[in-house]
């Protein structure tokens with residue numbers, strides 16, 4: 480049996496299966512219920528958050544033999560064909576490779592014909608912002624008066640590149656990036672169902688690395704599963720990511736002005752094959768978390784940080800020794816130095832210099848502390 484990647488295996492098949500986009504799915508389901516679905520829809524949002532999945536579910540809901548219904552049955556011939564991608568009435572077009580006027584002219588000729596098996600012909604154009612100006616112009620007339628048997632669903636990661644004339648003729652749905660905790664919960668369900676035995680803190684790391692993309696998080700989970708990693712340490716190794724433990728040690732070394740320890744930690748990350756630029760970004764976010772924690776306290780900060788409750792408690796005791804100003808000072812200098820490290824041909828050296836500078840910084844006492 481061939482291995483089915485998790486992103487395909489867990490692709491949502493009903494609106495209820497879609498995570499984190501209820502503001503979109505609820506509106507679409509209401510439109511289906513009230514029979515007032517627009518004939519041109521624009522789905523925008525980051526990659527891997529469910530735009531094409533929702534487009535396919537919608538195509539099924541509109542055409543389902545026992546529909547149109549707020550959710551497809553996923554059992555009838557039409558639903559099954561659409562799921563398999565073999566329906567001739569539901570077409571998925573990659574806007575990046577079919578971007579010219581000729582392709583759009585061809586499409587316009589095709590939409591004159593009534594659907595063969597379904598009630599409606601549906602055109603899903605992915606990465607629609609890649610179409611040429613001429614192609615968009617050719618499409619405009621059709622969008623002004625779309626035939627009643629046709630629906631267009633445009634998906635894009637860059638809605639600002641779509642001409643205003645096209646945009647204004649579409650109903651716009653904005654998909655959002657998922658939160659780390661939300662994504663980690665979703666991974667937790669999958670890990671349990673698949674019997675993977677991945678630890679909670681490791682899932683949180685995967686969710687954080689995926690930056691809000693469900694698809695990316697599942698690809699990472701595939702990678703981790705192939706290796707058989709279950710602990711946070713193993714997952715860090717597989718993904719070449721530095722764990723929060725190292726970040727915490729480096730943060731303390733900087734705050735304590737311990738140059739030798741700071742340099743040794745950077746050297747460890749480097750020899751371990753870690754990407755210095757990414758490590759610097761992680762360090763910036765780590766200090767950002769410390770600033771948030773220092774200012775809001777653990778109870779209020781925990782939902783605003785991509786860290787586990789245990790980490791938050793551990794850091795709370797670390798940060799109590801330093802003033803809020805010292806964190807601001809380091810974060811500010813790190814953010815200024817970050818760009819240079821990204822441009823540098825010797826990023827390790829640049830990070831070392833930056834960290835030495837941070838260590839030699841004299842703490843500026845805040846006015847509140849002074850008054851206190």
Ligand SMILES: [Zn+2]
Nearest residue numbers: 543552555558
């Ligand atoms: Zn059906």
